[in-house]
Amino acid sequence: MRSVLCYGDSNTHGQIPGKGPLERYGPDERWPGVLRAQLGAGWYVIEEGLSGRTTVHDDPIEGAHKNGRTYLRPCLQSHATLDLVIIMLGTNDLKIRFNKPPSEVAMGIGCLVYDIKELAPGPGGTTPEIMIVAPPPMQDDVKEWKSIFAGAPEKSRLLALEFEVLADSLELHFFDAGSVVSCSEADGFHIDAEAHRLLGTALARAVDAIGWSRST
Amino acid sequence: MGHPLPDMRFAPPNPLRIADRASGLNALSVRSYNERLVLSLLLQNEGMSRMEIGEKTGLSAQTASVIVRSLEQEGLVSQGEAQRGRVGPPTIPLSLNPEGAYAVGVGFSRRRIDVALIDFIGTVRFHKQLPAEELNLFQRGGDLLAAIRDAMGSLPAGARGRIAGIGLAVPDEIDAMAATCNGSGHSLKALQAEIEEQIKLPVFVQNDITAAAGGESMFGVAKPLNDYLFFYLGARLQSRLILNHQIYKGNSSTSFDHGLMRLENALNARKQPSEIIWSSSAEWPELGEAYSEWLGECSNRLKASISALIQFVEFKTVVLSSHAPQRIANSLCADINREFANIDALPARVTVSPKAVGAASLPFSSRFMIQ
Numbered sequence: 001m002r003s004v005l006c007y008g009d010s011n012t013h014g015q016i017p018g019k020g021p022l023e024r025y026g027p028d029e030r031w032p033g034v035l036r037a038q039l040g041a042g043w044y045v046i047e048e049g050l051s052g053r054t055t056v057h058d059d060p061i062e063g064a065h066k067n068g069r070t071y072l073r074p075c076l077q078s079h080a081t082l083d084l085v086i087i088m089l090g091t092n093d094l095k096i097r098f099n100k101p102p103s104e105v106a107m108g109i110g111c112l113v114y115d116i117k118e119l120a121p122g123p124g125g126t127t128p129e130i131m132i133v134a135p136p137p138m139q140d141d142v143k144e145w146k147s148i149f150a151g152a153p154e155k156s157r158l159l160a161l162e163f164e165v166l167a168d169s170l171e172l173h174f175f176d177a178g179s180v181v182s183c184s185e186a187d188g189f190h191i192d193a194e195a196h197r198l199l200g201t202a203l204a205r206a207v208d209a210i211g212w213s214r215s216t
Numbered sequence: 217m218g219h220p221l222p223d224m225r226f227a228p229p230n231p232l233r234i235a236d237r238a239s240g241l242n243a244l245s246v247r248s249y250n251e252r253l254v255l256s257l258l259l260q261n262e263g264m265s266r267m268e269i270g271e272k273t274g275l276s277a278q279t280a281s282v283i284v285r286s287l288e289q290e291g292l293v294s295q296g297e298a299q300r301g302r303v304g305p306p307t308i309p310l311s312l313n314p315e316g317a318y319a320v321g322v323g324f325s326r327r328r329i330d331v332a333l334i335d336f337i338g339t340v341r342f343h344k345q346l347p348a349e350e351l352n353l354f355q356r357g358g359d360l361l362a363a364i365r366d367a368m369g370s371l372p373a374g375a376r377g378r379i380a381g382i383g384l385a386v387p388d389e390i391d392a393m394a395a396t397c398n399g400s401g402h403s404l405k406a407l408q409a410e411i412e413e414q415i416k417l418p419v420f421v422q423n424d425i426t427a428a429a430g431g432e433s434m435f436g437v438a439k440p441l442n443d444y445l446f447f448y449l450g451a452r453l454q455s456r457l458i459l460n461h462q463i464y465k466g467n468s469s470t471s472f473d474h475g476l477m478r479l480e481n482a483l484n485a486r487k488q489p490s491e492i493i494w495s496s497s498a499e500w501p502e503l504g505e506a507y508s509e510w511l512g513e514c515s516n517r518l519k520a521s522i523s524a525l526i527q528f529v530e531f532k533t534v535v536l537s538s539h540a541p542q543r544i545a546n547s548l549c550a551d552i553n554r555e556f557a558n559i560d561a562l563p564a565r566v567t568v569s570p571k572a573v574g575a576a577s578l579p580f581s582s583r584f585m586i587q
Contacts, residue, residue, distance in 0.1 A: 129277060129278060130278065167282065168282050168285075168286075171276065171278045171279045171281075171282050172278055172281070172282075173277075173278060173281045174281075174285065205298060205308065208298050208307060208308050209265070209266060209295065209308040210265075210266055210267060210277050210281065211264075211265025211266040211267030211268055211269070211270075211277065211307050211308070212265075212267055212307075213267055213271065
């Protein structure tokens with residue numbers, strides 16, 4: 001059986017658009033659950049989605065535990081052996097408190113990739129396959145998050161290109177979530193149940209497209 | 217750990233070529249060896265997964281992923297439907313996109329000039345035959361340019377930017393033929409320059425028979441073959457030996473006088489009409505004794521050549537190519553198969569002007585494939 005780790009933020013956690021962090025889509029509704037159903041019995045799908053997770057920043061307001069980098073190492077080791085790590089992060093880095101351009105968000109993803117390569121939690125201590133997923137661009141209207149995400153919607157539209165450049169450069173699998181889903185109008189940056197279904201289905205196809213040898 | 221110094225981990229990523237999201241063919245960029253490797257592999261084997269590409273090329277799945285993504289963005293490679301229900305995990309097969317690139321080929325013969333436009337997997341999308349007055353090939357330069365433009369014009373406007381180039385398949389003696397006959401001083405080089413100037417696409421030139429063999433290796437029954445003996449039945453009967461994908465050309469005098477010219481002479485001697493044998497007709501009318509005698513002689517000549525060569529070189533396959541009706545190649549191949557137990561004789565798959573298709577394969581091999 002192969003293992004895939006889905007490492008992300010509230011959109012991997014399955015937070016319902018316009019609701020609080022405690023309100024979450026069911027296990028079969030959120031995209032890792034859709035992925036699990038689509039990939040079938042040969043795959044073990046591990047969900048690691050945390051609301052507010054950044055790529056590499058301690059969040060001065062929400063807490064240091066939102067730092068995607070410090071949690072990644074124990075997370076990888078907890079779930080090893082991993083055949084594939086899917087990373088969908090970046091939206092929270094666009095909060096005005098971090099003041100980061102899209103290119104630097106991509107560099108944050110790059111740090112996570114280096115950490116995965118260093119830790120080598122793949123079969124036999126190898127580097128697992130790594131897939132970078134660019135989050136879907138935010139809507140222009142992010143409701144009551146307007147001040148927190150000041151300037152973020154515009155930056156969010158540039159993430160896919162920056163992430164793909166990074167994926168090309170580091171030789172990673174890449175998928176642009178914005179090519180199949182949009183963020184919900186309800187809060188402007190979370191995805192609804194239908195989008196989870198579409199994203200999980202598209203990612204299953206992208207995982208298939210890697211092609212996996214017949215062994216294992 | 218073991219990072220090379222200096223530590224580049226925190227430098228901005230190198231914006232590689234793919235970051236340029238222009239659609240259409242990357243006209244001027246030099247295609248990397250790995251890209252050519254992947255394209256060549258997909259030409260040979262339709263429907264491979266990225267992991268299989270990695271296994272065959274020695275590239276990692278992630279490197280293959282980056283290359284395939286860039287080739288997909290250029291439209292050269294396309295994904296098929298996921299294949300589920302087999303043993304093991306499903307795979308998404310990758311193939312060359314037939315509409316990813318096109319090329320025009322011109323095949324010169326003594327009696328005909330063929331112009332063809334093929335797609336990326338060798339399907340003939342356009343074909344036109346121009347009459348060539350014997351030994352007077354270059355007088356019709358204007359007609360030829362018009363035919364090349366017709367071929368290009370057969371594509372929808374949006375696809376014309378995907379024409380990779382023009383190939384010319386020419387007999388070795390073409391310059392001498394032109395010089396002695398029309399005395400116009402036109403040469404192959406001048407023709408090549410004129411086409412490049414007028415059409416604004418790169419023009420590639422190769423010997424006609426070698427091009428026909430190359431086309432068959434790229435698109436036809438010879439695709440999976442490392443070694444084979446290739447015959448081209450045109451005005452004359454000519455051959456090439458292919459060893460480990462390299463095409464070897466013998467002494468040019470080994471072009472045998474057992475081709476269609478001999479049949480033409482036999483028909484003329486009997487005052488029978490002979491124009492049909494230079495046409496693109498899929499079937500000839502009953503040609504009587506002249507035809508059956510010629511076919512027997514041709515068959516004997518083929519068998520004699522194979523017997524002679526097999527003593528020196530090991531090959532298991534003979535491929536017979538011709539623009540003549542398919543049943544002639546079928547009949548000759550059957551003769552060879554009866555004579556040689558250890559040799560498999562196959563009629564070529566490329567039947568619409570093999571020389572023009574071979575010529576059209578030249579821009580593809582030059583721009584997209586490993587040599």
